[in-house]
Amino acid sequence: MKKIDILKKLRSSGLRPTKQRVEIAKFLFEREKTFHFTVESLNKLLTKKSASKIALATIYNTVHAFKTAGHLSEVEVRGNKTYFDTNVSNHHHFYDSDTSELIDIDANDVIIQKIPKAPNGKKIKNVEVFINLKN
Amino acid sequence: MKKIDILKKLRSSGLRPTKQRVEIAKFLFEREKTFHFTVESLNKLLTKKSASKIALATIYNTVHAFKTAGHLSEVEVRGNKTYFDTNVSNHHHFYDSDTSELIDIDANDVIIQKIPKAPNGKKIKNVEVFINLKN
DNA sequence: ACCCTAGTTTATAATTATTCTAAAGTGAAA
DNA sequence: TTTCACTTTAGAATAATTATAAACTAGGGT
Ligand SMILES: [Mn+2]
Ligand SMILES: [Mn+2]
Ligand SMILES: [Zn+2]
Ligand SMILES: [Zn+2]
Numbered sequence: 001m002k003k004i005d006i007l008k009k010l011r012s013s014g015l016r017p018t019k020q021r022v023e024i025a026k027f028l029f030e031r032e033k034t035f036h037f038t039v040e041s042l043n044k045l046l047t048k049k050s051a052s053k054i055a056l057a058t059i060y061n062t063v064h065a066f067k068t069a070g071h072l073s074e075v076e077v078r079g080n081k082t083y084f085d086t087n088v089s090n091h092h093h094f095y096d097s098d099t100s101e102l103i104d105i106d107a108n109d110v111i112i113q114k115i116p117k118a119p120n121g122k123k124i125k126n127v128e129v130f131i132n133l134k135n
Numbered sequence: 136m137k138k139i140d141i142l143k144k145l146r147s148s149g150l151r152p153t154k155q156r157v158e159i160a161k162f163l164f165e166r167e168k169t170f171h172f173t174v175e176s177l178n179k180l181l182t183k184k185s186a187s188k189i190a191l192a193t194i195y196n197t198v199h200a201f202k203t204a205g206h207l208s209e210v211e212v213r214g215n216k217t218y219f220d221t222n223v224s225n226h227h228h229f230y231d232s233d234t235s236e237l238i239d240i241d242a243n244d245v246i247i248q249k250i251p252k253a254p255n256g257k258k259i260k261n262v263e264v265f266i267n268l269k270n
Numbered sequence: 271a272c273c274c275t276a277g278t279t280t281a282t283a284a285t286t287a288t289t290c291t292a293a294a295g296t297g298a299a300a
Numbered sequence: 301t302t303t304c305a306c307t308t309t310a311g312a313a314t315a316a317t318t319a320t321a322a323a324c325t326a327g328g329g330t
Pocket of ligand 1: 217
């Protein structure tokens, strides 16, 4: 994704393209493959890569703003930190608890033959599959 | 599960059956259906139900001891708190994010027809399915 | 171009969940 | 009974996240 698209992406979701947001967005979205991260890891990587340091609170604010805008999704993994995902399409994950690493699985690579019907009065929003790995 | 079995369960896993552990174990394991809880919710319920109050640190200690002994499992759900589960068999969950409620799904009620092979050098430990609910 | 202001960033405090510490208490082996 | 390793406990410490409120800024209106 190019910088012009980054600006479009921000503006179209009502987010003023500030220096900090553009820098974070470029870091997150100008890449080929899905990126999974925690706020802590993102902060470290940004600090390493970039000259100007962005306040931690801003990283929290920005990541949440991007999530609310639908540009990031949140992935549930065991542990105390919240994981985010640049892949916002419906998909599944391998999870390697040794390395705390997530790997995407395309929705088409998992076929579920049978699931129970939702409880009374509830509907199924989506189905998430986690394949936990070991060595 | 009866009290005598509770004592057996504790002793057989090298846990001295103290007053606090027995009380928590009875609360958790003397029931028909699976119980999903957080330390906070367990603490509230124990305080309400019981006369003697157990220190929060003891509840943390005990829950972890039970988990290590294989009497509880940990369930990953979105959010900041850790969820525990008295069902330690391989099974799946409905998750109602409105109520933060987990509902068991028997392993046999989910049939997965196709999953990708594990990444290089890794093996599949287990597969967990989460069915997220809406109203 | 300059103002103006709502939106944003920032340092820091506050909150929440959990773990650590170390002193006091206790189950059970001998 | 005595003894002591194990356990409980209150409170401090840590870790992740959110709240606060003052300073800053993007960008529409003039
Ligand atoms: Mn979690
Ligand atoms: Mn989490
Ligand atoms: Zn992903
Ligand atoms: Zn369960």
